[in-house]
Amino acid sequence: MDDKLRERLRTAAEAHRPDRERILARVERGMAEGPSARTPHAPRGPLPWLRVVGAAAAVCGVLAVGAYAVLSAGGGQTRGGQVAAPSVPSASAPAVPGRVPELRTEDGPLWADGAVDPHSNAYWAQSNATLRSTQPLSSLTVELRIAQTGGVNTTGSWRSLPEQDFTASAQEKGGFLVYRWTLKPGRTVPVGTHTFAGQYNHAEGDRSADGDYFTANAARTTGQQVSVGDNFASDH
Template sequence: MDDKLCERLRTAAEAYRPDRERMLARVERGMAEGPSARTPLGPLPWLRVVGATAAVCGVLAVGAYAATSAGGGQTRGGQAAASPVPSASAQAAPGRVPELRTEDGPLWADGAVDPHSNAYWAQSNVTLRTTQPLSSLTVELRIAQTGGVNTTGSWRSLPEQDFTVSVQEEGGFLVYRWTLKPGRTVPVGTHTFAGQYNHAEGDRSADDDYFTANAARSTGQQVSVGDNFTSDH
């Protein structure tokens, strides 16, 4: 029915033949009267007809497109098929921490915001405990950029010369990374890695902060642990 209406309107527009002599006479009269007396001419009749035809057909086309888009462009039994709607979890903002295990083989880990943190500054502590020597270890501490977060330093309880340390911004996080140098060993025991940083004034939520630790035993077997931070400071 929409196609027929458009066709009828186009036919009517094509059938219209403007009175050329009358139009030229109007133009000549306007030029003779001068700019001060000239009255703005409205759209010529044939332009109005063609314009109306295009507008109507355009509206019909947009309506048809909208109906098709709403159904994902597919139909079932003559009715538009509804597009799937992402679940609330799928639409959640990025930055939430995946489930991480805190114990794997000989390695155990925990993360906590230091109790000496304040409204302007904080320290996040990663505690690792291993019951076997480790031939390799990489610890990453990720502090979400919640506003004004910038590093003021870091430290670890193991010898400084045993690790390569870096701090940089990555994907909305301030990332501290400690990597054990080749040929060095992490001994059995409990060890601490800490990142220090300023932040915007007030209580800072650490819910999006997390850490990971990837290591290898002396036998070469890989182990991995990690956790998030839930304390607010």
């Protein structure tokens, strides 16, 4: 009888490890009291060791039901005996770009115009940043920013000025696909109209270019700084 009792108690204690020591202590006290400790007038009921086993089973049952409720309600999983918090799906929405800054299209000898190329389609587009200068420029940096409206990724770029006169790059930054062209030291931009174009794929559909814009910072050969820019809004 003692061996069977201890085996049942050991099984109940292992099912609820955090209270194992307390349960064993209560069992020992119950066995020490035994039937002889009962008074003649005490109401008959379950022996102390049966009460202990019943309490242990009840505790285990409550824990099991609680864990099942957490898993059912939150979709959690158990890892190493602990209930894990339900995973949160990652957001797939495109990044929200910043506001288009205030831009002026003319400054001294430099003039700017932004437009989406008419050959763009439902999957691909080209944005044209056009500059017209009535004086030579000794420095020039053009930045074209295409808002990340979904699926926007570069497919290339070009400029009407000589390729060897510029360093070019394209990178994702702050919710935009950013194209940059920088005139190399010792080179000069001549008088005339010049185009800088960025090409890119985008999510299927009629893409809005309202969040796109470009800026151009330049210096005349005399050293005076000038700055222009324009957006690509549909009502432009």
